Amino acid sequence: GAVVSQHPSRVICKSGTSVKIECRSLDFQATTMFWYRQFPKKSLMLMATSNEGSKATYEQGVEKDKFLINHASLTLSTLTVTSAHPEDSSFYICSARDLGAYNEQFFGPGTRLTVL
Amino acid sequence: GQNIDQPTEMTATEGAIVQINCTYQTSGFNGLFWYQQHAGEAPTFLSYNVLDGLEEKGRFSSFLSRSKGYSYLLLKELQMKDSASYLCAVLDSNYQLIWGAGTKLIIKP
Numbered sequence: 669g670a671v672v673s674q675h676p677s678r679v680i681c682k683s684g685t686s687v688k689i690e691c692r693s694l695d696f697q698a699t700t701m702f703w704y705r706q707f708p709k710k711s712l713m714l715m716a717t718s719n720e721g722s723k724a725t726y727e728q729g730v731e732k733d734k735f736l737i738n739h740a741s742l743t744l745s746t747l748t749v750t751s752a753h754p755e756d757s758s759f760y761i762c763s764a765r766d767l768g769a770y771n772e773q774f775f776g777p778g779t780r781l782t783v784l
Numbered sequence: 785g786q787n788i789d790q791p792t793e794m795t796a797t798e799g800a801i802v803q804i805n806c807t808y809q810t811s812g813f814n815g816l817f818w819y820q821q822h823a824g825e826a827p828t829f830l831s832y833n834v835l836d837g838l839e840e841k842g843r844f845s846s847f848l849s850r851s852k853g854y855s856y857l858l859l860k861e862l863q864m865k866d867s868a869s870y871l872c873a874v875l876d877s878n879y880q881l882i883w884g885a886g887t888k889l890i891i892k893p
Contacts, residue, residue: 702881710885711871711883711884711885711886712827712871712883713883714880714881714883717880759824761826761827765879772832773881774829775826775827775828775829776826777825777826778824778825778826780824
């Protein structure tokens with residue numbers, strides 16, 4: 669089956685620093701990747717949709733200057749949380765959609781971000 | 785607006801059967817997914833329904849009625865490891881997943 673990896677799986681950083689999270693599709697090409705955030709006991713919240721080679725589309729209320737998304741290749745998308753604050757502490761999950769397979773998304777294992 | 789409703793929490797006994805319902809109102813419909821999510825982990829795929837009817841996969845079955853905007857996930861022979869949140873998600877006309885808030889399933893011995 670299709671595999672999506674995320675790195676790092678867990679990160680702790682100081683307030684004001686930036687953190688980069690990588691999402692990779694290991695055995696398929698992903699023209700579209702999605703970034704989600706999930707707070708404890710809450711549902712997944714879509715942050716942005718990332719298409720290879722173009723700018724990401726952000727959901728309402730998500731600051732594009734704070735959450736920088738780059739999707740430079742068909743197998744890699746990155747999310748950078750800039751100037752992180754404690755309220756950014758959350759579980760960040762990416763998913764990837766296979767080229768031509770609009771009805772299926774494969775999820776990465778998630779990244780637990782804790783901002784002190 | 786788009787809306788997906790599912791119960792917040794359900795409790796069932798080991799070995800029993802439980803049905804988790806999901807109703808939806810979305811702009812367009814390109815299928816409905818059920819995912820399982822254990823605490824601290826990413827969701828894992830359980831089922832996908834795009835046509836009306838029942839899809840059976842081992843102990844898990846999923847049902848869809850498009851005319852009623854309704855689906856359910858049926859879990860049989862419950863095991864303790866089935867304790868998790870179950871997420872209902874609909875693929876809308878833009879092929880974007882719209883997520884329900886999830887149903888936390890508690891299994892008691």
